[in-house]
Amino acid sequence: MQTQPTASHFINGAYVEDTNGTPIDVIYPATGEKIATVYAATAEIIDQALSAARAAQAAWGAMTGTERGRILRRAADIMRERNHDLSVLETYDTGKPYQETSVADATSGADALEYFGGIAAGLTGEHIQLGEDWVYTRREPLGVCVGIGAWNYPTQIACWKGAPALACGNSIVFKPSETTPLCALKVAEILHEAGLPAGLYNVVQGMGEVGAALVTDPRVDKVSLTGSVPTGRKVYAAAAEGIKHVTMELGGKSPMIVFEDADIENAISGAILGNFYSSGQVCSNGTRVFVHTDIKEAFLSRLAERLGTAVIGDPMDPATSFGPMVSKRQLDIALGYIEKGKAEGARLVYGGNEIEGDGFYLQPTVFADVTDDMSIAREEIFGPVMSVLDFTDEDDVMARANDTEFGLAAGVFTRDLARAHRVAAKFEAGTCYINTYNDAPVEAPFGGMKNSGVGRENSKAAIEHYSQLKSVYVRMGDLEAPF
Numbered sequence: 001m002q003t004q005p006t007a008s009h010f011i012n013g014a015y016v017e018d019t020n021g022t023p024i025d026v027i028y029p030a031t032g033e034k035i036a037t038v039y040a041a042t043a044e045i046i047d048q049a050l051s052a053a054r055a056a057q058a059a060w061g062a063m064t065g066t067e068r069g070r071i072l073r074r075a076a077d078i079m080r081e082r083n084h085d086l087s088v089l090e091t092y093d094t095g096k097p098y099q100e101t102s103v104a105d106a107t108s109g110a111d112a113l114e115y116f117g118g119i120a121a122g123l124t125g126e127h128i129q130l131g132e133d134w135v136y137t138r139r140e141p142l143g144v145c146v147g148i149g150a151w152n153y154p155t156q157i158a159c160w161k162g163a164p165a166l167a168c169g170n171s172i173v174f175k176p177s178e179t180t181p182l183c184a185l186k187v188a189e190i191l192h193e194a195g196l197p198a199g200l201y202n203v204v205q206g207m208g209e210v211g212a213a214l215v216t217d218p219r220v221d222k223v224s225l226t227g228s229v230p231t232g233r234k235v236y237a238a239a240a241e242g243i244k245h246v247t248m249e250l251g252g253k254s255p256m257i258v259f260e261d262a263d264i265e266n267a268i269s270g271a272i273l274g275n276f277y278s279s280g281q282v283c284s285n286g287t288r289v290f291v292h293t294d295i296k297e298a299f300l301s302r303l304a305e306r307l308g309t310a311v312i313g314d315p316m317d318p319a320t321s322f323g324p325m326v327s328k329r330q331l332d333i334a335l336g337y338i339e340k341g342k343a344e345g346a347r348l349v350y351g352g353n354e355i356e357g358d359g360f361y362l363q364p365t366v367f368a369d370v371t372d373d374m375s376i377a378r379e380e381i382f383g384p385v386m387s388v389l390d391f392t393d394e395d396d397v398m399a400r401a402n403d404t405e406f407g408l409a410a411g412v413f414t415r416d417l418a419r420a421h422r423v424a425a426k427f428e429a430g431t432c433y434i435n436t437y438n439d440a441p442v443e444a445p446f447g448g449m450k451n452s453g454v455g456r457e458n459s460k461a462a463i464e465h466y467s468q469l470k471s472v473y474v475r476m477g478d479l480e481a482p483f
Contacts, residue, residue: 001085003028003092003182008038008205009045010188012052013198018045024178024205029095029324030315030359038181040206043213049202050219053144053171056199061141061169065120068167072117075194079110079159079187086186088316090155093180095324095360096278097315108442109159109187112458115442116167123168123463125470132477138470141169142245143221145466146214148235149184150226151177151326152281158184160442161224162191162201164462170222171200173214178207179327215239222466225249226283228380229405229451236454247455247465249283249447251380252408255401256286256437257391257423260294262413263435268303270413270437271386276310276364277438279325280334280384284409284446286437288370288377290391290401300368300388304350307364312355324359325383331360334383341367341376346387372400380406394419402428407449411437430456 003026007015021039028035041049060068079086086106091098096105125137147161154176165172176184184203191201204210208231215223215238222245225235232250239246256274258267274286291299315323325331331354338352351363362384370377370387377387391397401410411433412423420434430448433439440446440458447456455465 001088001092003035003089005036005038005182005185008181009041009049010185010203011045011049012056012202013192016045016048018042021045021206024181024207026093026181027327028092029326032328032359035092036182038205040178041204041210045204046210046213046217049173049204050144050214050217052199053173053202054219056197057141057143057169057171060166060171060197060200063169065123065167068169069117069120071191071195072113072120072163072166075191075196076110076113076117078190078194079106079113082190083107086155086183089186090183091315093154093182094152094326095315097320097323099318099321100278105153105155108440109155111442112156112159112163116163116462119460119463120167123467133473133475135471135473138472139168139463139467140470142466142468143170144219145170145172145222145224146220147172147174148211148214148223148225148227149174149176150283151179152278152283154180154183155187157226158187160457162187164466165222166196166200168463168467170466171202173202173204175204175206175211175214178205181205211235212238215244216242218242220244222246224465232453245465247457248453249457250408250451250453251283251382252285252406252448252452253288253378253380253404254284254286254406254409254411254429255288255290255427256411257397257401257413258289258291258295258299259412259414259416259419260292261415262295263415264295264299264302266435267413268299268306270411270433270435271303272306274411274437275386276307276322276384279323279362281326281330281382282438284431284438284440286409286411287381287385288387288389288401290389290397293390293392296368296388296390300349300366303366307350307366310364312361322364324361326360328360330383331362334362334381334385337376337379337381337383337385338365341370341374341385341387344374344376346370346374346376351384372403378404394423398423398426402426405451408452409433409438409448
């Protein structure tokens with residue numbers, strides 16, 4: 001497959017190159033080899049993208065929701081038809097196994113385009129009768145949106161931000177992570193092929209300074225970021241300066257509570273999905289696994305057995321179920337936390353080593369006897385490192401589960417339905433799971449509480465973050481005034 005894109009940027013319906021920008025090497029995580037080069041956006045490229053977005057938006061916003069939705073649904077169909085090629089590109093971009101990308105990435109991007117394409121026609125206001133007077137509301141676009149993506153789900157995030165923005169009549173300039181710059185270009189290409197007018201979905205490459213230039217530009221009305229809490233603070237502050245609308249989907253150190261009556265196989269499946277899918281590089285991962293002491297050793301023993309069946313290797317091989325980390329830098333961060341875990345007294349029960357050879361491979365790693373004050377239990381690692389903590393009492397484990405600056409996700413495994421709903425209600429997290437983990441259908445709101453973010457992605461809730469309400473008061477009779 002050709003991994004070098006046609007050009008670095010997609011602006012106003014066409015590929016655009018400007019080699020004056022800083023070169024960004026695209027590294028294939030499975031081999032460490034360079035597979036492409038793109039160039040960071042120059043000031044001229046940024047201006048071109050924002051000017052195109054601003055110029056195209058008004059006509060798009062004036063179209064009916066039905067017309068806009070038709071284009072998004074067509075793009076979803078094209079994306080599904082090309083799922084194989086898009087999945088291969090996602091694997092080149094991220095290193096995630098094809099076994100995973102073929103069912104979780106372009107497919108979920110297509111789901112977002114289809115969902116928001118389907119509800120675009122229903123974005124109506126309301127009529128409020130006040131005696132013989134009345135008020136009506138109009139739901140209107142915000143204008144130009146900026147999306148800033150993370151490197152772990154480049155295709156999905158490009159669609160999660162683009163689909164609701166476009167459905168509501170906005171234009172968007174999307175900046176992918178510099179680590180994974182390839183996939184968003186294909187999303188733009190497909191939208192344009194589906195009939196999206198030029199200038200409405202633009203992609204520009206670059207590092208933090210490009211993101212900062214986009215966020216602070218006065219032509220921008222809305223910023224949506226998926227990223228880390230430190231980056232979120234900077235972007236939120238910069239957007240606040242211009243009173244821009246903001247959605248922040250940030251990191252987490254999410255709890256997963258496994259009670260003594262849980263189905264142990266299902267609980268272990270949840271722990272695997274919440275710690276080792278995407279080699280642990282998922283923001284909502286349940287990396288603090290609280291296991292009741294009655295079943296702890298059985299849980300650890302069976303977990304080790306199942307981890308032993310992971311197929312680690314070439315991510316393009318459909319049999320591979322566990323691939324490399326996204327970059328050498330991310331691998332080194334995870335290895336640093338493994339050393340901290342050992343130094344602070346946690347018991348290493350599985351993995352813990354870098355895998356020799358090409359690429360950025362790390363064994364799935366499990367620590368037991370972890371305490372709440374250890375670094376591996378407090379800080380987001382973003383790698384395949386699970387911390388297993390003991391508990392016996394429900395009230396105690398709830399207090400410990402919520403004792404974190406984060407609040408993105410949380411999960412509980414139990415056969416007691418009353419307890420399951422009680423625990424879910426007590427979680428201080430925006431996205432919670434009962435007897436499952438990390439499901440993220442487009443129909444459901446996704447987002448966090450506390451330092452894990454503001455606003456919601458997906459579902460009808462996203463419409464509130466990509467549109468604004470106008471109230472119009474209509475007086476039917478004469479108007480009195482004091483003089």
